[in-house]
Amino acid sequence: MSKIIAIANQKGGVGKTTTSVNLGAGLATVGKRVLLIDIDPQGNTTSGVGINKADVPNCIYDVLINEVHPKEAIMQTEIDGLDIIPATIQLAGAEIELVPTISREVRLKKSLQQVRHLYDYILIDCPPSLGILTINSLTAADSVLIPIQCEYYALEGLSQLLNTVRLVQKHLNTSLQIEGVLLTMFDARTNLGIQVIEEVKKYFQQKVYKTVIPRNVRLSEAPSHGQSIITYDPRSKGAEVYLELAKEVISYE
Numbered sequence: 001m002s003k004i005i006a007i008a009n010q011k012g013g014v015g016k017t018t019t020s021v022n023l024g025a026g027l028a029t030v031g032k033r034v035l036l037i038d039i040d041p042q043g044n045t046t047s048g049v050g051i052n053k054a055d056v057p058n059c060i061y062d063v064l065i066n067e068v069h070p071k072e073a074i075m076q077t078e079i080d081g082l083d084i085i086p087a088t089i090q091l092a093g094a095e096i097e098l099v100p101t102i103s104r105e106v107r108l109k110k111s112l113q114q115v116r117h118l119y120d121y122i123l124i125d126c127p128p129s130l131g132i133l134t135i136n137s138l139t140a141a142d143s144v145l146i147p148i149q150c151e152y153y154a155l156e157g158l159s160q161l162l163n164t165v166r167l168v169q170k171h172l173n174t175s176l177q178i179e180g181v182l183l184t185m186f187d188a189r190t191n192l193g194i195q196v197i198e199e200v201k202k203y204f205q206q207k208v209y210k211t212v213i214p215r216n217v218r219l220s221e222a223p224s225h226g227q228s229i230i231t232y233d234p235r236s237k238g239a240e241v242y243l244e245l246a247k248e249v250i251s252y253e
């Protein structure tokens with residue numbers, strides 16, 4: 001059985017894209033068939049796996065708006081078992097273009113149903129908003145993975161996200177679950193990071209992953225080389241923790 005996981009948090013810079021690329025790479029490395037869906041108009045997951053946006057024949061925009069078959073938008077990456085449906089800046093128009101369309105919230109769900117049998121995991125990298133693209137993602141997903149940056153105000157805005165999750169559960173996708181909460185960019189040298197972990201655990205309890213992602217400079221360098229951390233620097237702490245996360249995610253299958 002395949003699992004579709006939306007990686008969502010309407011805050012920018014919390015590690016959604018880093019987690020999509022590197023959890024995806026980690027899962028593929030341990031033998032899972034993985035499809036990344038880049039549904040953020042910034043297209044950072046797309047460039048993060050080494051795809052030049054000028055070479056993209058069909059992107060997620062074409063799937064959502066032009067009813068291109070998702071198979072025709074799938075591209076392979078350097079990593080065996082890791083595919084992607086890329087995003088280009090074209091997608092920026094989709095928020096507005098989807099508004100007057102029929103079944104606008106279920107477009108991604110319908111498309112992914114046509115390819116989900118080909119994969120073990122489909123990871124959707126959401127944009128930093130709670131607009132129609134994130135709603136499509138939560139509607140298509142079996143579960144949502146929420147990255148939280150170990151920072152001051154870490155929990156700020158989370159009630160809006162959880163409220164959106166509840167609305168989607170009520171009206172569009174009754175079986176949507178919380179997959180897990182991932183603490184990112186942890187800095188062991190500060191008390192703040194430890195306090196945030198305590199606070200998030202109090203709030204989400206057993207939903208918090210045991211794996212905590214530390215700040216690691218190699219993780220921030222890898223995207224500019226168009227590589228996941230696992231290909232860019234397999235011996236780095238970043239590679240180690242994202243592999244560990246992949247195994248933890250699998251253990252909850």
Ligand code: ADP
Nearest residue numbers: 012013014015016017018185214215216219220
């Ligand atoms: P989002 O997709 O939520 O906006 P990103 O994954 O793009 O967030 O991360 C924001 C920035 O922080 C990026 O420049 C990324 O390279 C960097 N980053 C993310 N996770 C880490 C980490 N664990 N250590 C160091 N830098 C990180």
Ligand code: MG
Nearest residue numbers: 016017040044
């Ligand atoms: Mg991002």
